[in-house]
Amino acid sequence: MNIYFQKSFQRGFGTFPLNGDDLRHVIDAAIGAGYRAFDTAQMYGNEADTGAALAVCGVAREELCITTKVHPDNYSEEKFLPSVEASLKALQIDRVDALLLHWPPADGDVAPSLRLLQSARDRGLTDAIGVSNYTARMMNVARAVVEGPLVTNQVEFHPLVNQQKLLAAASETGIPLSSYASIARGEVFKHRLFAEIGKTYGKSAAQVVLRWTLQKGVPLNTMSTKPENIRGNFDIMDFTLSSIDMDRIDALNATGYRIVKPGQLPWVPQWD
Template identity: 80%
Template sequence: MNIYFQKSFQRGFGTYPLKGDELRRAIEAAIDVGYRAFDTAQMYGNEADTGEALAECGVPRSELCITTKVHPDNYTDETFLPSVETSLRALKTDCVDVLLLHWPPAHGEIAPSLRMLRSALERGLTRSVGVSNYTAAMMREARSIVDVPLVTNQVEFHPLLNQEKLLAAAAETGIPITSYASIARGEIFKHGLFSEIGETYGKSAAQVALRWIIQKGVPLNTMSTKPANIRANFEIMDFTLSSIDMQRIDALTATGYRIIKPGQLPWVPEWD
């Protein structure tokens, strides 16, 4: 089974942009409510803080799913594997559960970094591999380049953005999508529909948006520093949105709200 589709890992805790004591307290709260999947990255600058918090959290390493991502600046033969080894030391683990390429390379040629990713898997530095921020075309190309399973393409996915092309590519390639920016960094709260629907189920606007993602078959990551919100973001498995409510939310994807836009970072591709 794909690690992200194991019941205990469908809801991951994202660590960006937290650091230091703020991150430690957030991870403690997340562990307390039941999170067992944690997402970090070289780019976040918080792998060591994440590793320290998880080492002290009281949960056996075998029960955790730790994901980190390789910075595009490290997509070279000289720096890729050493950077992963540095990440492992920071995270206080011999092997991460999931290692992702954080972005496509700036020049657009994805094959070299995918082969380096496979090398990390072969050397036992990670249990599984995947990508992040790939377009549908890149997903298809990646499937033809590497013959090991890619367990995810982690992308911006929320109810204010139509990602049907990526969902179709996931079905075609067998590379599932997982979600970041799952509540569009708060943008969903500008749309009253989520609160309206939430009243029917006794749930908050955020819980409705997150449940919509889960019912799309997409595991998700959320981040908060507030214990009440951390708990609420986790407690989304005890209700089911009706097909009519799913369709009402589907209509909001036409909003086309995207957080990460081409040109915002050197590696951002032209989105589908």
Template identity: 70%
Template sequence: MNIYFQKTHQRGFGTWPLKGEVLAQAIANALDAGYRAFDTAQWYGNEAETGAALAAGGVPREDLCITTKVAPDNFGEDRFLASVEQSLKDLRVDQVDSLLLHWPPANGDIAPSLLLLQTALDRGLTRNIGVSNYTVAMMREARRIVDAPLVTNQVEFHPLLNQDKLLTAANETGIPLSSYASVARGEVFKYPLLEQIGRGYGKSAAQVVLRWIIQKGVPLNTMSTKPENIRANFDIMDFTLSSVDMARIDAMTRTNFRVVTKESVPIAPEWD
């Protein structure tokens, strides 16, 4: 696993769709729970509020791992770097720890935005670069285009969706996956098996899901506004799911429930 995702960085706090005081309080609670990795994006419209909340949290900058994502409408050569510089200003940092491309471009030509991403890295605007919502073919092509390591392909990943093809591609290309929609926006809680498995470990269904993701080798992002859930989502490193329970959860991926579809996000690629 890439060193970028070791230690507490394996468990990131996502900020979508939070704003205002709700966001500020959630970040304060996340810092208190132990989170040090935080994920935002230009499209979320909350970079400035995220930056203010992290600055108010009092945690040294070197202990934080801050990720943001460039919106596709800023992929043009005339807008890309300026948009990243604005993100840094809003986040109150000299550089982010990871800068991702939020989506593949609608025309499918990934080279121009990847090369601009590399330029942002070369100029010191970010410590690491990565992508989000890339298909297997895009992961392979990106590996050929970009010289620097791509530290992640952030994708929808949870027990109701089979992402074995992407996991195989991650091993093949050296581009690790990381997850969003880690509990499928609550859909996983409709399945009693997860709660049943959790009882054997003294853990909740949500903690079982998140532990499953970690044991699949995938760092994760979660979001909650409830302090008890924020803490519980972080407290998943003190137990290990057995191989039998992992297999039982693996079988659930045949459900193939997807949160993000082309109907909900028209620019989404044709998923693997």
């Protein structure tokens, strides 16, 4: 089974942009709320703080799912594997559960970095591999280049952006999506629909948004520094949105709101 679709790992906790004591405190709160999947990246600069917090969290290593992502600056034969080994050392583990390519390379040629990613799995540095921020075309290339499964394409996914092309590519390629920016960094709260629907179920607007994403078949990454929100973001498995409410939320895809836009970073592709 894909690790992200195991029930205990469908709701992951993101660590960006935290570090130090702030990160340690929220990881403690996340563990207490029930989170067992944690997401970091070389780019975040907090792998060591994440590893230190998880090492003393009181949960056995085999019960955790730890994901990290390789920085595009390390997509070369000389840098790739040493960078992954440095990540493992920082995280205080001998292998990561899932290793992702954080962004496509700036030139759009994804094949070389995908082969390096596969070599990390072949060497036992990770149990599973995947990608992040890939377009539908890139997903099809990845499926052709990589031997064995790719466990995810982690992308911006929330009700305010239409990701139907990526969902279709996920179905075609067998590379499931997972989400970051799952509440669009608060932008969803400008739309009263979520709170209105939430009243029907006794849930918050954020819980409605996150439940919609799960019902789309997309595992979550969420982050908050507030213990009550950390718990609320996790407690979304005891209700199901009706098909009518799902359709009402789907209509907001037309908003077209994106946090990450082309040109914002050197590696951002032209989105589907």
